Amino acid sequence: MKNVTIVGLGKIGLPLAAILANSGNFHVYGADINKFVVETVNKGLSPINNEPGLDKLLGKAYQSKTLEATTNTTEAVSKSDVVIVIVPVLTKDKGQINYQYIDSAVEEIGKGIKKGTLVIFETTLPTGDTRKRFGKKIEQLSGLTMGDEFYLSYSPERVYSNRIIQDLTNYPKVVSGFNKASLELASSFYKKGLNCEVLQVSSLEVAEFTKVAECVYRDVNIALANELAMFADQLDVNIKEVIKAANSEPLSHLHSPGVGVGGHCIPVYPYFFINNGLVEGLVTEARKINDSMAKYAVKLVEENIGSLKHSNILILGLSFRGNVKEPTKSSTLLLMDELKQKGATVYVDDPLFNSDEISSYGVIPFSKDVLNDIDIIILQAFHDEYKEFKFSNFVNCKLVLDGRNVLDENYIKSLGMMYKGIGVR
Ligand SMILES: NC(=O)c1ccc[n+]([C@@H]2O[C@H](COP(=O)([O-])OP(=O)(O)OC[C@H]3O[C@@H](n4cnc5c(N)ncnc54)[C@H](O)[C@@H]3O)[C@@H](O)[C@H]2O)c1
Structure with missing residues (x-):
């Protein structure tokens, strides 16, 4: 059984961790800086309300001991074959990008990662960041070469709160890789873990751009409705x-x-x-x-x-x-x-x-x-x-x-x- 670390047990990361922990294929570590979240998940309970199906999945993972939460990201990563990053990137008042949470998560990952690990970014990102900002940082911190000694993928989360469990398995998963090996590893991971359709795209940047384009589509169309x-x-x-x-x-x-x-x-x-x-x-x-x-x-x-x-x-x-x-x-x-x-x-x-x-x-x-x-x-x-x-x-x-x-x-x-x-x- 492979070990997976989900970094960020929030509204998206926790349902993902719960599904993977019940897939029969993985032992899941959930890493989060919030002690309350970690303690609650380790009791088999959910810190998130109104997410249909989540309580049941967490209860089952607790029984089967396939989900373990921790505040020690580096340690969890050091034991894992796959690492998924799903902590927020926010904006400040005038729209400047605030990387505070994800930068510190990547620091912890870079310190713990072992040879052969697949790192997947799911957080919505500006185009180019997976490769240039985070992949490079992991290379610097770990001394491992991207695409050869560790694998890198980007696969956006396209789910909707209150419907996350359903969306995670029903929506096609857009998957990209730094190179062919990364793409194939990430694709087979999602097929196994989520049992979903995988839509491969040709580069990390196409996948990053796709997610932002989906959001922009909504924003522009709501603005049109407002103008009308x-x-x-x-x-x-x-x-x-x-x-x-x-x-x-x-x-x-x-x-x-x-x-x-x-x-x-x-x-x-x-x-x-x-x-x-x-x-x-x-x-x-x-x-x-x-x-x-x-x-x-x-x-x-x-x-x-x-x-x-x-x-x-x-x-x-x-x-x-x-x-x-x-x-x-x-x-x-x-x-x-x-x-x-x-x-x-x-x-x-x-x-x-x-x-x-x-x-x-x-x-x-x-x-x-x-x-x-x-x-x-x-x-x-x-x-x-x-x-x-x-x-x-x-x-x-x-x-x-x-x-x-x-x-x-x-x-x-x-x-x-x-x-x-x-x-x-
Ligand atoms: N919420 C949505 O509807 C939605 C939909 C699609 C995609 N997304 C993507 O998912 C990302 C996460 O969203 P969310 O709703 O789960 O956020 P959230 O705020 O509910 O959860 C984020 C979690 O990350 C943890 N965290 C922050 N910094 C950390 C660090 N350095 N190490 C470990 N844990 C850390 C926080 O403690 C928190 O539990 C978003 O930024 C977005 O890119 C969200």
């Missing part, structure tokens, strides 16, 4: 109806407009192109449009309510999207800044976060004590809990802004409140 929604508002046309009608034509795939694009993927990865030379055009415009939607939403509220000074506004959802506990670049953060500038008091509700977690973002966690004070409600992340949300309890609420165009407009209007969506008057 704002124009529909001007013409007093309902964009929801337009999209449904337009998408009945098989070549039309209009996305849904909304109050913004959050998370650590779609608003981040376009900068991997922008900061590498794609300085103008659709990609940069899309970023601007999507980041301006919070401002647009607040303008819509003002147009209907007047000044927001001294008003009490409740935002539903701190997470960037429904049913995922992930606040990175959430549109709520942009909304909150905009509303505070207008002199409003902002309350935030999110069933996935506790009060301390919500307060740490500089807003007041919503509590029933202020129920009667709320003037305006903005839906930002449509968690399942909000499907049955009792808007009727908010007796002084004048307007509901549906930032995802998902609420029942007639129900809200029947309560005597105004309803406004993005491109829906």
